[in-house]
Each structure stands twice: as structure tokens, then as C-alpha cells.
Amino acid sequence: MNIYLLSPEISLLALALVVILLDLFMDRKWLLGVVSVVGLIVPAAFTVALWGTNQTAFGGALVVDQFSLFFKLFFLVVVALVILSSTDYAHKFAAFRGEYYAILLLATTGMMLMASTRELISIYVALELTGISLYVLTGFLKDDKSSEAGLKYLLLGAVASAVLLYGMALVFGLTGTTHLREIATAISAEGLLSSPALLMGIVLLVAGFGFKIAAVPFQMWVPDVYEGAPTPVTAYLSVASKAAGFAVILRVFYEALGPASLDWGMIFAVIAAITMTVGNVVAIAQSNIKRMLGYSSIAQAGYLMIGLAAASTTGSSALVFFLVCYAFTNLGAFIAIIAISNKIDSDQIADYSGMARRAPLLSLALALCLISLAGIPPTAGFMAKLYIFSAGIDSGLVWLVIIAVINTVIAAYYYLRVVRVIYLGAPLSEERVPSSGALRAALSFACLGVLALGIYPWMVLRIAEVAASMLLP
Amino acid sequence: MLGNFGYIGIFLLAAIGFAASTILIPVTLRFLGVVPRKPNPTKYTTYECGMETVGKSWVRFNFRYYFFALLFVVFDIQVVFLYPWAVHFNQLRLFGLVEMLAFVLILLVGFVYAWRKGVLQWK
Numbered sequence: 001m002n003i004y005l006l007s008p009e010i011s012l013l014a015l016a017l018v019v020i021l022l023d024l025f026m027d028r029k030w031l032l033g034v035v036s037v038v039g040l041i042v043p044a045a046f047t048v049a050l051w052g053t054n055q056t057a058f059g060g061a062l063v064v065d066q067f068s069l070f071f072k073l074f075f076l077v078v079v080a081l082v083i084l085s086s087t088d089y090a091h092k093f094a095a096f097r098g099e100y101y102a103i104l105l106l107a108t109t110g111m112m113l114m115a116s117t118r119e120l121i122s123i124y125v126a127l128e129l130t131g132i133s134l135y136v137l138t139g140f141l142k143d144d145k146s147s148e149a150g151l152k153y154l155l156l157g158a159v160a161s162a163v164l165l166y167g168m169a170l171v172f173g174l175t176g177t178t179h180l181r182e183i184a185t186a187i188s189a190e191g192l193l194s195s196p197a198l199l200m201g202i203v204l205l206v207a208g209f210g211f212k213i214a215a216v217p218f219q220m221w222v223p224d225v226y227e228g229a230p231t232p233v234t235a236y237l238s239v240a241s242k243a244a245g246f247a248v249i250l251r252v253f254y255e256a257l258g259p260a261s262l263d264w265g266m267i268f269a270v271i272a273a274i275t276m277t278v279g280n281v282v283a284i285a286q287s288n289i290k291r292m293l294g295y296s297s298i299a300q301a302g303y304l305m306i307g308l309a310a311a312s313t314t315g316s317s318a319l320v321f322f323l324v325c326y327a328f329t330n331l332g333a334f335i336a337i338i339a340i341s342n343k344i345d346s347d348q349i350a351d352y353s354g355m356a357r358r359a360p361l362l363s364l365a366l367a368l369c370l371i372s373l374a375g376i377p378p379t380a381g382f383m384a385k386l387y388i389f390s391a392g393i394d395s396g397l398v399w400l401v402i403i404a405v406i407n408t409v410i411a412a413y414y415y416l417r418v419v420r421v422i423y424l425g426a427p428l429s430e431e432r433v434p435s436s437g438a439l440r441a442a443l444s445f446a447c448l449g450v451l452a453l454g455i456y457p458w459m460v461l462r463i464a465e466v467a468a469s470m471l472l473p
Numbered sequence: 474m475l476g477n478f479g480y481i482g483i484f485l486l487a488a489i490g491f492a493a494s495t496i497l498i499p500v501t502l503r504f505l506g507v508v509p510r511k512p513n514p515t516k517y518t519t520y521e522c523g524m525e526t527v528g529k530s531w532v533r534f535n536f537r538y539y540f541f542a543l544l545f546v547v548f549d550i551q552v553v554f555l556y557p558w559a560v561h562f563n564q565l566r567l568f569g570l571v572e573m574l575a576f577v578l579i580l581l582v583g584f585v586y587a588w589r590k591g592v593l594q595w596k
Contacts, residue, residue, distance in 0.1 A: 013579075017579065017582045020582055020586055021582060021585065024585060024586060024589040024590075025589075173477065173478060197478075
């Protein structure tokens with residue numbers, strides 16, 4: 001067995017432990033963030049060095065292929081941006097800075113494992129490592145709202161895990177194996193396609209994973225948790241946690257339940273339609289920007305699920321590409337919000353009035369990201385929607401794409417409303433909004449990504465295609 | 474494989490039947506008049522292994538027990554994994570030793586954390 005295959009995860013875990021120990025024995029706490037970000041270079045380098053391998057370890061439970069490596073690099077970049085943007089926020093939990101960075105890194109380790117397991121029990125363990133870290137991070141502010149959010153996330157997350165385990169138990173009971181590839185063979189060999197028990201298992205799996213990606217009707221936790229959690233954690237939840245959920249769903253449903261794709265394709269199509277509609281319609285009524293982005297992320301999960309409903313390689317590669325675009329866009333929006341709400345100490349959209357005059361660059365970045373979320377060219381959001389919609393049409397889901405296009409129009413209303421408040425509203429004061437160099441670096445990186453993917457998407461698209469092509473045998 | 478669910482079904486029925494009958498037997502006997510009903514204050518007190526009950530059950534526990542419980546869990550897990558490792562030490566050889574060292578080191582960070590945060594002091 002080749003331990004080198006696990007090197008990105010091992011080095012990331014070691015980094016988290018180093019951060020904990022540094023926090024205990026060192027007084028210069030500002031170094032912790034620096035160490036966390038710089039240290040991420042090591043797992044990232046291992047991940048890049050492994051690119052091109054296609055091997056399994058631990059009896060087939062761990063698989064290192066371009067799909068998992070792509071997601072590993074994705075999670076590392078996201079966590080680096082989140083840590084950079086946390087530097088302006090960390091003063092709110094100054095006594096627990098070391099724990100904060102360490103737990104962020106541990107959550108990332110869990111996500112990286114989620115992307116590279118091919119066995120139900122390992123998937124569950126990785127999912128719990130991620131989940132428990134995120135429950136702690138959600139309650140990190142220790143005020144009323146944050147604690148409530150943490151508790152709510154923990155309780156609903158526990159229920160979702162239980163449902164997921166039921167689903168896994170049913171699939172295991174029917175096929176007699178927890179390895180995804182063997183499940184697929186057993187389903188075809190034993191003619192289980194018409195079995196209602198398998199359908200039940202699929203439905204329970206969709207419910208369990210649907211919680212992770214915040215699909216309707218498992219989205220109840222999203223607005224409260226997003227509002228209560230520290231803003232960098234909200235950004236992390238809305239991007240990395242969702243992406244990890246989609247990575248696992250792609251792996252499980254394409255590799256294990258591929259033969260039953262007619263069943264789950266339809267389930268995902270219906271959920272996608274409901275999710276995007278509910279997310280967008282409810283987002284219109286929000287006055288808190290974190291809540292609004294929470295509902296917007298529910299709607300985006302709906303668009304993403306078109307890629308699942310398509311149940312084709314085009315669909316999965318469009319989904320992976322969409323995830324990258326969505327990550328840059330949403331992270332950019334949240335990083336701008338961190339800087340602004342740090343100054344004005346409010347998340348109300350009304351308080352953002354005239355922000356363009358107080359913080360021209362931050363406002364420009366926020367506006368760019370909101371335009372990208374709405375899907376207007378020349379931004380990443382437009383390209384992402386274009387590809388995922390055409391994947392849907394390729395698979396004959398014209399009705400779903402029509403619903404999605406109508407939704408895009410609805411969504412443009414509430415995204416552009418914020419842009420209007422920022423640019424045309426009267427400023428509430430003349431004070432400038434300060435931001436640290438780290439945060440500005442993270443924000444410019446995200447905005448450059450949004451523009452670059454909107455103008456020249458081919459390279460990332462090609463990599464996404466390579467990654468997605470790993471999924472089908 | 475599907476047939477194996479039948480066994481689970483039998484267990485399920487037995488479990489439901491057991492729970493239902495243990496609840497229903499006293500109710501039925503009471504209904505038939507077999508069980509006399511003679512309440513007195515002693516009968517209504519909380520049963521505590523034959524001891525006389527002392528005070529209320531809503532007492533406050535010292536919060537520090539919580540830390541000790543957490544540390545205990547960590548030690549517990551460590552022993553749970555160390556025991557089978559020790560039994561198979563000869564087959565696992567160097568790889569097993571290195572792996573166990575890595576495991577203990579990770580847990581050690583947890584203990585160092587608890588120690589530096591002052592959890593081990595009973596103030």
C-alpha cells in the first residue's frame with residue numbers, strides 16, 4: 001500500500017496539529033493565520049504532484065484520481081481564501097484564534113477525504129469529520145445567535161446523518177457490499193433495479209446528502225445557520241461544504257447507483273426545480289444580506305442539481321465547472337461583506353446604502369460578484385449557467401431548463417436590488433471602510449477568478465471535463 | 474440478500490411485542506382486579522436501589538466533571554485501539570508500530586492542549 005497517496009491529507013492534518021501547538025506555546029497570535037495559509041502550500045504541492053495518478057489504497061476504500069485531486073485542490077484554495085479573509089474577523093474570538101484555524105483545517109481534511117473515498121463507511125466517517133468541525137465553527141462567536149445556529153445545525157445534521165445511515169444500510173443490505181463499484185455490479189447482477197427497497201435506499205441517500213447541499217426540503221437550517229455563524233464560516237459553509245456534498249453525491253450516484261440513474265435522475269430533477277424556485281422566491285423578501293445569500297445559495301444548489309438530473313458526463317463536468325465559478329463568486333461576495341459589516345456592524349441591506357462612496361473598491365467587488373450570481377455576462381456565473389443549462393437540454397430536460405431560466409430572471413431582481421442600494425442610495429455616513437491587506441488580496445483573487453472564468457473559461461472547463469470523466473467506469 | 478431482512482423483521486416484531494406486552498400486562502391485571510391498589514407516600518417516592526432517597530434530583534453538578542469526562546473518552550478510545558494492536562503486534566511489525574505512534578502523537582496533542590488550557594488543575 002502506498003502511503004504517498006494520502007500525503008495531502010496527512011500533511012494538512014499535521015498542519016492543523018502544528019497550529020494547535022503553536023497557539024499553546026507562542027504569544028504572537030497573528031502568526032497563526034500566516035502559518036495556516038503558508039502551510040497550505042505543502043498539501044497543495046502534494047496534490048498537484050499526484051495529478052495524473054489513478055490508484056486505490058486501503059482495499060479500494062481510498063481512490064486517488066483526477067476527480068478527487070481536483071476537488072482536493074479546490075478545497076485547499078477555498079480554505080486559503082477563507083483564512084485570509086478571517087484576519088479582519090478574528091478579533092471577535094481573539095481568545096480562540098488557534099482553535100479556529102485548526103478546526104477550519106480539520107474540516108478541510110474531512111472534505112478532501114470525502115472527495116476521495118469510494119466506500120460507504122469511509123464516506124460516512126469523512127462526512128462526520130467535516131460535519132462536527134463545522135458545527136463547532138458555527139457556534140464560534142458564542143453569542144445568542146451563533147450558539148442557536150450551532151445547536152440547530154448540530155441537531156438537524158445529526159438527523160440527516162441518521163437518515164443517510166439508514167439509506168446506506170438499505171443499500172448494503174440489498175447488495176452485501178459497501179464498495180461503490182461492487183454495489184453497481186451487484187445491482188445489475190441481481191436485478192435489483194425494480195426493487196422498492198433499493199428505491200427507498202436511494203431516497204434516503206438523497207435526503208441525507210440533500211442536507212449537506214441544502215436542497216429543498218432539507219434547507220430549513222440554511223438561513224438561521226448562515227445568519228448566526230461567523231461570516232467567514234458562512235462563506236466556507238456555502239462554498240466548500242456544498243462542494244464536498246456534490247463531490248460525494250457524484251461519486252455515490254454515478255459509481256454505485258449508475259444502473260438506477262433513471263430513478264435518481266428524476267428525483268434530482270424534481271428537487272432541483274423546487275429548490276431553485278423556493279430559494280429565489282424567498283430570497284426576495286430578505287432584508288439581511290447574509291440571509292439573502294443563504295437563500296441564494298439554496299437556489300444555486302438547485303441550478304447545480306440540473307447537472308445531477310442530467311445523469312451524463314456532460315452534466316457532471318458542467319456541475320464541476322459550475323462549482324468552481326460559484327466558489328469564486330460566493331467567496332468574493334462574502335469577503336466583501338466581511339469587510340463592510342466589520343465597519344458598520346450590521347448585516348442589514350438597508351445599511352449598505354451608498355456604500356459605493358464609502359468603499360468604492362469593495363462595493364465594485366461586491367457588485368461584480370452579485371452580477372455573477374445573477375448570471376449576467378461577462379462573469380463566471382453566466383458561463384456556469386450556460387454550460388449547466390446546455391447539459392440539461394442535452395439530456396432532454398427542457399422543462400427543467402425553462403424553469404431555471406425563469407428563476408434566473410427572478411433572481412436578477414434581488415441581486416440587482418442590492419447593487420442599486422449600494423450605488424444609488426444615500427450614504428448613511430462619510431466614514432471610509434478599512435480592510436486589511438490579506439482580505440484585499442483574497443478579494444482581488446476571487447474577483448479575478450470571476451472575470452477570468454467569465455471571459456476565458458476553456459482551461460478550467462477542460463480540467464473539469466477530465467475530472468468528471470473519471471467517474472464512469 | 475433480501476431474505477436476510479426477514480430476520481430483522483422477526484427481531485423487530487419481537488421487540489415491539491415485548492414492549493407492548495410489558496406495558497399491557499399490568500394494565501390488564503389492574504383491569505381484571507387482580508392487582509390491589511393501595512397507594513401510600515412511600516410507594517410514590519423515587520426508587521433508588523433500595524436506598525432512601527436524599528434530596529432532589531435537580532442538583533447542580535460541578536462543571537469540571539465535564540472536562541474529565543471528555544478526557545476520559547480520549548483515554549478510552551486510545552485503550553480500545555491499543556489493545557488489539559498489542560495482541561497482533563508480532564504480525565503488524567514496524568508498520569504497525571509507526572502507525573500506532575502516529576495515532577498516539579495525534580492524541581497527545583489533545584492532552585497537551587488540555588494541559589496548557591489548565592483543565593488538569595482542580596482549582
